[in-house]
Amino acid sequence: MxxxxxxxxGVIGADVHAIGNQILEYALADQGVKVINLGVMATQQExxxxxxxxxANAIWVSSLYGHGEMDCRGLxxxxxxxxxxxxxxxxxxxxxxxxxxxxxxxxxxxxMGYDRVYPPGTLPExxxxxxxxxxxxxxxxx
Amino acid sequence: MELALLxxxxxxxxxxxxxxxxxxxxxxxxxxYTTVEQDVNRGLAKALAQLExxxxxxxxxxxxxxxxxxxxxxxxxxxxxxxxxxxxxxxGAGSKxxxxxxxxxxxxxxxxxxxxxxxxxxxxxxxxGGDQSNIIxxxxxxxxxxxxxxxxxxxxxxxxxxxxxxxxxxxKEIYQTGNVMPELEELNIEPARKVIRDLFLKKIIExxxxxxxKELVDGVIMPTPAAVLKAAELVATGYNSEKGWGELLIVDIxxxxxxxxxxASGKPTKGGINWRGLTEPYLKxxxxxxxxxxxxxxxxxxAIGTDTLKEQxxxxxxxxxxxxxxxxQLKSLCRQVDFIPGSKRxxxxxxxxxxxxxxxxxxxxxxxxxxxxxxxxxxYVQEGKDLTTIKYVIGTGGVIVNNHNPAFILEGLLYKNxxxxxxxxxxxxxxILDREYLLAAVGLLAGVEPAASLKIIKKYLAKIELExxxxxx
Numbered sequence: 001m002x003x004x005x006x007x008x009x010g011v012i013g014a015d016v017h018a019i020g021n022q023i024l025e026y027a028l029a030d031q032g033v034k035v036i037n038l039g040v041m042a043t044q045q046e047x048x049x050x051x052x053x054x055x056a057n058a059i060w061v062s063s064l065y066g067h068g069e070m071d072c073r074g075l076x077x078x079x080x081x082x083x084x085x086x087x088x089x090x091x092x093x094x095x096x097x098x099x100x101x102x103x104x105x106x107x108x109x110x111x112m113g114y115d116r117v118y119p120p121g122t123l124p125e126x127x128x129x130x131x132x133x134x135x136x137x138x139x140x141x142x
Numbered sequence: 143m144e145l146a147l148l149x150x151x152x153x154x155x156x157x158x159x160x161x162x163x164x165x166x167x168x169x170x171x172x173x174x175y176t177t178v179e180q181d182v183n184r185g186l187a188k189a190l191a192q193l194e195x196x197x198x199x200x201x202x203x204x205x206x207x208x209x210x211x212x213x214x215x216x217x218x219x220x221x222x223x224x225x226x227x228x229x230x231x232x233x234g235a236g237s238k239x240x241x242x243x244x245x246x247x248x249x250x251x252x253x254x255x256x257x258x259x260x261x262x263x264x265x266x267x268x269x270x271g272g273d274q275s276n277i278i279x280x281x282x283x284x285x286x287x288x289x290x291x292x293x294x295x296x297x298x299x300x301x302x303x304x305x306x307x308x309x310x311x312x313x314k315e316i317y318q319t320g321n322v323m324p325e326l327e328e329l330n331i332e333p334a335r336k337v338i339r340d341l342f343l344k345k346i347i348e349x350x351x352x353x354x355x356k357e358l359v360d361g362v363i364m365p366t367p368a369a370v371l372k373a374a375e376l377v378a379t380g381y382n383s384e385k386g387w388g389e390l391l392i393v394d395i396x397x398x399x400x401x402x403x404x405x406a407s408g409k410p411t412k413g414g415i416n417w418r419g420l421t422e423p424y425l426k427x428x429x430x431x432x433x434x435x436x437x438x439x440x441x442x443x444x445a446i447g448t449d450t451l452k453e454q455x456x457x458x459x460x461x462x463x464x465x466x467x468x469x470x471q472l473k474s475l476c477r478q479v480d481f482i483p484g485s486k487r488x489x490x491x492x493x494x495x496x497x498x499x500x501x502x503x504x505x506x507x508x509x510x511x512x513x514x515x516x517x518x519x520x521x522y523v524q525e526g527k528d529l530t531t532i533k534y535v536i537g538t539g540g541v542i543v544n545n546h547n548p549a550f551i552l553e554g555l556l557y558k559n560x561x562x563x564x565x566x567x568x569x570x571x572x573x574i575l576d577r578e579y580l581l582a583a584v585g586l587l588a589g590v591e592p593a594a595s596l597k598i599i600k601k602y603l604a605k606i607e608l609e610x611x612x613x614x615x
Contacts, residue, residue: 004271014516016416034271036326041416041514041523049220050326054272065517 006056010038013071017064027124058088068095076113092118148583149204158189166597178208202359207366209350212237213260219267227322228266231331235338236368247283268298270324281305285312296334373585378405381592395539397436400503408527433499439475496541497554504555528566538576549608
């Protein structure tokens with residue numbers, strides 16, 4: 001990644017799980033990504049405002065307490081409204097409660113406008129590699 | 143005997159005070175109507191004529207809020223982020239923020255700005271390395287306009303060269319300084335404040351006809367609110383061996399606005415609290431344009447609510463408070479801006495308005511603590527400053543200083559009188575009165591004689607207690 005890549009990171013909703021968020025920040029910064037970390041209990045508005053102001057390439061949303069569907073819905077639409085409709089949106093964590101079929105969950109979040117959806121236990125490296133690929137693809141589109 | 147002459151050229155009065163710097167005393171003071179429309183020196187000379195021996199003063203310094211004060215338009219990107227940061231930088235420099243704009247400026251907004259009669263435009267937007275397109279768009283809009291005011295570029299440094307070029311090509315007067323928000327939610331207002339202050343000295347004073355005071359004194363060196371902020375800082379932090387009081391809050395209730403200055407970190411005072419939002423400046427000033435005792439009396443009443451005001455009057459034992467008499471007084475206040483309450487009833491109403499202005503202005507200044515119920519139990523989120531444990535609240539401004547019951551006015555801002563449990567307002571501070579109305583003068587002096595000015599102001603700040611009201615209705 002030659003040009004500076006900026007990612008807005010945060011744990012959405014009333015969720016206070018801070019550890020995964022710290023690990024992601026560390027892993028991203030380690031790869032030279034500029035991390036704008038909103039920490040825990042971030043709102044959709046905070047993600048969007050931060051992304052606009054910092055000119056971010058992607059928003060990484062974590063949700064670990066099972067209310068992901070409720071908290072994450074509408075973020076893509078709000079991004080469009082705010083003029084950053086084509087920003088990359090990634091989401092990961094314990095997105096739903098209980099043992100549900102992962103493919104269903106993934107489909108659900110893809111339909112909500114998230115470019116990438118990650119199950120629990122994903123390593124940061126995987127998502128970072130995806131980010132690199134997605135950004136290259138975007139440059140190609142232009 | 144070394145003397146210092148300090149002058150405050152206000153919108154209505156020019157006030158002069160003479161200090162003895164050896165014995166740390168106020169020797170004399172005087173005032174005359176401000177005459178900035180004709181020649182500011184006429185009023186000044188009149189005030190000085192009443193002060194014997196002023197010519198011998200070693201320092202002759204002035205601050206001013208005349209001719210509308212220092213008026214700034216702040217422009218940013220996101221309302222809660224760089225636009226708010228730009229606004230805070232302007233307020234911190236002692237200016238009046240006429241309006242704050244965000245996102246891409248429209249032609250209509252440019253027209254509005256052109257008509258706003260501001261002194262400086264503060265242009266922000268984007269964190270360093272962040273968004274560039276917005277601030278470049280806004281620079282182009284400003285370049286295409288007829289605006290001739292100085293523009294301060296305090297936005298994304300990556301866009302700075304382009305912004306400067308665009309504005310220079312259009313022959314605009316442009317100054318560059320550090321970004322007011324270099325990183326997300328990180329406030330960096332000092333560089334912008336410094337440029338605003340320099341501009342005030344170099345340009346604005348001249349433009350307002352205030353530089354003429356140099357014929358009589360050393361000159362106007364800062365806007366009055368900046369002097370009060372300076373005094374607040376001095377009293378809180380101290381100077382060398384002369385100890386300060388520690389964190390404090392100053393409420394300045396004026397005819398047009400109510401200013402609140404806090405010198406405090408505002409960190410959460412209890413454990414386990416999540417502190418969100420923009421970083422809070424240690425030295426924070428907020429200005430409420432709708433909460434004033436004279437020019438803004440009607441908007442103040444609107445903010446209080448007529449019913450609440452009636453209830454409060456009844457609570458104080460004024461049975462006929464539903465009547466028209468007090469309403470008449472309220473209406474006449476806006477027209478008669480130099481009104482001084484005479485009867486007990488008039489004094490009470492004035493005090494009550496002041497109490498509410500203090501309450502509302504502090505409610506908007508302090509932070510909030512919200513409880514959020516999560517699947518893991520309740521968690522707490524704080525936005526803004528927690529000032530619950532602040533030890534000193536200082537009242538200043540004509541209404542407080544001249545009222546016979548200043549503690550009644552100041553008490554309005556306490557937590558128990560806010561009736562909003564989430565507000566982080568002072569709970570049990572000592573109430574202090576700037577009884578000779580010296581804060582601005584002392585702030586002026588602080589630039590040259592910090593030790594002496596601290597000794598002086600400590601002498602004249604007095605603890606006050608609540609008194610009762612006599613009822614003559």
